[in-house]
Amino acid sequence: MKFSEIISKLDATTDNSLTTPQSCDPAIIGLAALDEAQPGNLSYVEGAKFASFVKTTNASALILPLDKTLQSQAQERGIAWIATPDPKLMFAQAIALFYQPYRPSPEIHPTAVIHPTAKLGNDVYIGPHAVIQQNVEIGNHAIIHPNVVIYPDAKIGDRTTLHANCTIHERTLIGADCVIHSGSVIGAEGFGFVPTRTGWLKMEQSGYTVLEDGVEVGCNSAIDRPAVGETRVGRRTVIDNMVQIGHGCQIGAGCAIAGQAGMAGGVKIGNRVILAGQTGIANQVKIGDGAIASAKAGIHSDVAPGEIVSGVPAIPHKLYLKVSAIYNRLPEMYLSFKQLQRQLGKK
Numbered sequence: 001m002k003f004s005e006i007i008s009k010l011d012a013t014t015d016n017s018l019t020t021p022q023s024c025d026p027a028i029i030g031l032a033a034l035d036e037a038q039p040g041n042l043s044y045v046e047g048a049k050f051a052s053f054v055k056t057t058n059a060s061a062l063i064l065p066l067d068k069t070l071q072s073q074a075q076e077r078g079i080a081w082i083a084t085p086d087p088k089l090m091f092a093q094a095i096a097l098f099y100q101p102y103r104p105s106p107e108i109h110p111t112a113v114i115h116p117t118a119k120l121g122n123d124v125y126i127g128p129h130a131v132i133q134q135n136v137e138i139g140n141h142a143i144i145h146p147n148v149v150i151y152p153d154a155k156i157g158d159r160t161t162l163h164a165n166c167t168i169h170e171r172t173l174i175g176a177d178c179v180i181h182s183g184s185v186i187g188a189e190g191f192g193f194v195p196t197r198t199g200w201l202k203m204e205q206s207g208y209t210v211l212e213d214g215v216e217v218g219c220n221s222a223i224d225r226p227a228v229g230e231t232r233v234g235r236r237t238v239i240d241n242m243v244q245i246g247h248g249c250q251i252g253a254g255c256a257i258a259g260q261a262g263m264a265g266g267v268k269i270g271n272r273v274i275l276a277g278q279t280g281i282a283n284q285v286k287i288g289d290g291a292i293a294s295a296k297a298g299i300h301s302d303v304a305p306g307e308i309v310s311g312v313p314a315i316p317h318k319l320y321l322k323v324s325a326i327y328n329r330l331p332e333m334y335l336s337f338k339q340l341q342r343q344l345g346k347k
Helices: 003-009 048-054 068-076 087-098 317-328 330-346
Strands: 041-044 061-064 080-083 172-174 185-189 193-196 199-202 208-211 222-225 230-233 308-310
Touching (some): 003 087, 061 068, 061 087, 172 185, 222 230, 317 330
Parallel strands (some): 041 061, 061 080, 172 208, 185 222
């Protein structure tokens, strides 16, 4: 495919700030990272800090930011380029022209176990050894990969994909266009136990787990069912691998939750919140819209909308940077303190 053909197919070409491809119009056979690209590859540059790679890359074409210096460097090397306010977004769109995820044709494998009361939509795929229990509802064009288990009364929306070996428990409602990756468990019992004099009394988890439209859940993640009420994940929220979402949590729309993040029961998260890897959130904490938690943040109290927090316990990020700078100087400060003590002791 010619570079000019790729550009013509990308949604970003509607932006008036885009340049047109340069005089060279190479054939593009694939995409690659900037430092690994070979002739015939398309790559992208996010910003000026990657300028050195423009001088050394073997890519035939580049997606550049609106940076005249980078554009001149590419021009001097004879590399075809186009400029856009968001090179990474345009590169993501380009990948979709060369790669589409595996999508099986509609069929029901003869080894699948489907209860007679289950309702299947049109053009669904049910893979080998999948188990679909009573009163399950599966929407049109859904894909149920091998070894998926869906408990009674669960509902799966149109065009949703359940990858191999994931488990969907009872009282789970999954919307349209969702993706649940392998090994994840949606709607299992929350960790509900009440202490008594004779031990722990199990509190039955009679609530619901709801994933709104467009939610994506990574491999080996767990989203728990509450004792009462519901655990809810808002539309188009994306969840990485090995994430734990406790019973009764309420997560807003458009959030991004990175790997190994965990939240206790009853946490409430607003819209467009970002939780970096290994973030931990204590019981009943509220996090406002647009807040960000950096990696390994331990959040024990509410976070205001738009605030960035870091550290354990989590504090505002700007304060955390100051504290970190002091932390590195503690040995030196300790020596000074001991010297001051000795001086005061002599007087």
